[in-house]
Amino acid sequence: MAIREQIQAALGTLPGAEKRIAHAFLANYPSIGLSTIAELASLAGTSAPSVLRFVARLGYESYPEFQRVLRSDVQAQLMSPLERARSARQVADNPALKASFAGITANLDATLKALPESEFEAACDLLCDHKATCHFLGGRFTDAIAAYMAAHLRIIRPNVRHFGGQSSTWRDQLLDVRPGDVAVLFDIRRYQSDLVRLGELMVERKARILLITDPWLSPIARSARVVLPCVVDTNRTWDSSVALLALAEALIDRIARAQSDSARTRMQTLEDIHWNNFSGR
Structure with missing residues (x-):
């Protein structure tokens, strides 16, 4: 899942301070996630340690790792069909019908x-x-x-x-x-x-x-x-x-x-x- 989707899925289980961080992130996506820990903590009205606990709860070992994944999410979001076509050429050549159905099946499973x-x-x-x-x-x-x-x-x-x-x-x-x-x-x-x-x-x-x-x-x-x-x-x-x-x-x-x-x-x-x-x- 993309980071934004992960956070939405976790909202119901987060403690108070981390829930405020999640709301601040979702309301100011993606810019606030690319700022410093101190800026995110200030916007959420909480502390830097709370931000670190928040990203750890999502499964990231550090704040820089969290930001690297976030940048990848944003890049994927902004890709045009032309850019995706160029990227697709680098994928191993599988039979078109089977590859298409496999991708669709994976999407259905992941969505569910x-x-x-x-x-x-x-x-x-x-x-x-x-x-x-x-x-x-x-x-x-x-x-x-x-x-x-x-x-x-x-x-x-x-x-x-x-x-x-x-x-x-x-x-x-x-x-x-x-x-x-x-x-x-x-x-x-x-x-x-x-x-x-x-x-x-x-x-x-x-x-x-x-x-x-x-x-x-x-x-x-x-x-x-x-x-x-x-x-x-x-x-x-x-x-x-x-x-x-x-x-x-x-x-x-x-x-x-x-x-x-x-x-x-x-x-x-x-x-x-x-x-x-x-x-x-």
């Missing part, structure tokens, strides 16, 4: 291990709230998954919308976002500035953000109610979206099971509509 069950359930609770409208949107490649998820949930629960059209129309669609609504946003590296800004505007309108992202975490994570990171790196030109799609399907299935009675009623109504149209009635 890294995702806390409590966060998954918290996401389901948000999506099961019928009083709230659910608004879906993703980035250049991930919006297809957002639309796919919205299309399924629209059948099993009311008040589901997918933000459509060009980004210039998103502000118009914000008019229908109400306090307490849920915004499901997909954003993976290289994070889209317009999508990040939309997340901020959603929060200003008091919507609750469910973010589905990568291990390095989109900036939207700063204001999200629930964050579900998926492993996307395949050591290939493009990141893989398979883990994001698998997570979306797991959420769809969980919500359908949690609301089985109302979901069946809506599905039966939809079948009746289809049948009436088909029969000409």
Whole structure:
């Protein structure tokens, strides 16, 4: 896991001083982690020994080692598809089909291990709230998954919308976002500035953000109610979206099971509509 993901996973087990350090790090990622021990301790309102205990608890022997790994995380986060393509040429030449499936399988396994069950359930609770409208949107490649998820949930629960059209129309669609609504946003590296800004505007309108992202975490994570990171790196030109799609399907299935009675009623109504149209009635 990336350092940021490690810290998020450990938050529930950290003692008070170290938890303050974790919050300071997450709120000021990545710059504060590249500063001195004294600066991180000062920002968190704690001591240098507490910072050292914090990095040791994460499994690092020293603060310089912690920073080296953090720099690697940031470099990986910022790599363009072109840079990843150049790097992929240095990998041993395996049969393309087997190598691709092996990478995807590894991503699914790593995502499952890294995702806390409590966060998954918290996401389901948000999506099961019928009083709230659910608004879906993703980035250049991930919006297809957002639309796919919205299309399924629209059948099993009311008040589901997918933000459509060009980004210039998103502000118009914000008019229908109400306090307490849920915004499901997909954003993976290289994070889209317009999508990040939309997340901020959603929060200003008091919507609750469910973010589905990568291990390095989109900036939207700063204001999200629930964050579900998926492993996307395949050591290939493009990141893989398979883990994001698998997570979306797991959420769809969980919500359908949690609301089985109302979901069946809506599905039966939809079948009746289809049948009436088909029969000409």
